[in-house]
Amino acid sequence: MTAVDSTALPTALPLGTPSAPVAAGRGRLASVVHARVGVRGLGAPVRLLLWGGLALCFVLTCLHSGLPTDRIVLLAWVLAGLAVHAVAGGVRRVVRLVLDWLPLVGLLLAYDASRGFADGLGATVHVTQPAAVDRWLGGGALPTVVLQQHWDAAWWEGLAALVYGSHFVVTPLVLGILWVRNRARWARFARLVLGLSAAGLVTYVVYPAAPPWLAARHGVIEPVRRLSGAGWEVLGLPRAGAVLADSQAQVNQVAAVPSLHTAFAVLICLTLFPIARRLWMRIGLVAYAVVMPLVLVWSGEHYVIDTLLGAAYAVGIVLVAGRLRAVLARTGLPGVRRAAPVEVPAVATVDG
Secondary structure, three states: OOHHHHOOOOOOOOOOOOOHHHHHHHHHHHHHHHHHHHHHHHHHHHHHHHHHHHHHHHHHHHHHHOOOOOHHHHHHHHHHHHHHHHHHOOHHHHHHHHHHHHHHHHHHHHHHHHHHHHHHOOOOOEOHHHHHHHHHHOOOOOHHHHHHHHOOOHHHHHHHHHHHHHHHHHHHHHHHHHHHHOHHHHHHHHHHHHHHHHHHHHHHHHOOEOOHHHHHHOOOOOOOOOOOOOHHHHOOOHHHHHHHHHHHHOOOOOEOOOOHHHHHHHHHHHHHHHHOOOHHHHHHHHHHHHHHHHHHHHOOOOOHHHHHHHHHHHHHHHHHHHHHHHHHHHHOOOOOHHHOOOOOOOOOOOOO
């Protein structure tokens, strides 16, 4: 909120002709307000042109290369949208965008780069242990095998593809929306994203594990198909499935424990549920956190134990972050107390 927006105007003015200082103050305030309105009026066509150009670029990119599924590529599109939004707010808004997002993007790039070679550090890949745990959970049968044998409806394949692919879209999108609507919540969520990513990476290095589809390929368990991209054919978007398969082939194939797909779905639910005002929003958030692990187990991407650990990681990160924030606040360190969210009625909440 700018100085003009936050200025508290007096509720009553002296009777009679205003004095010269008061009149001058009014004149300056009016000129500032009119200047702001004028800039907005002149800027509206430019903003529409920028948004239209960005949308056109996105459509052309999708037509040429298919729907983007790489998290970094999607984050770049979100940043492009935020840049268009920030340009309308002036130079200071653009500078804030760069200062806020540059460290986050740098750390996420480092995470993605390290994830690619985490499986080459010499640790033993665990293949039988996760399957044995799932057999115990399933009463002797693997849940993935049971689901694939009895659940093959076309509508479910399409839904599963969308839910699985949403993992690459939802987190960058939530980050972008929170930055626009509530920067304090954005900062907290960004720290949770980085903490969860780091915890997952450490586990991948220490405990590399094969997912069901890979264990089946090596004959360790019954035949299991990798179905996470099968639904794109049902949806009439085969190219999106091909792009997803290509990106899957380039990442760590034994980064299965924990399931970060589940972890981030649960993290988003935990973050947005308290500020979701409508019942259908809360139902949607809980459903997303429940359907994601179901899709992962059915598609052969994860065992049930992987998803349970992913949910536990998300809950643990939230609890640890809350505890750490409380400890730092009690120490009275500069900036810690100011990080608390400040609710201003004139600013829209995240759920609009």
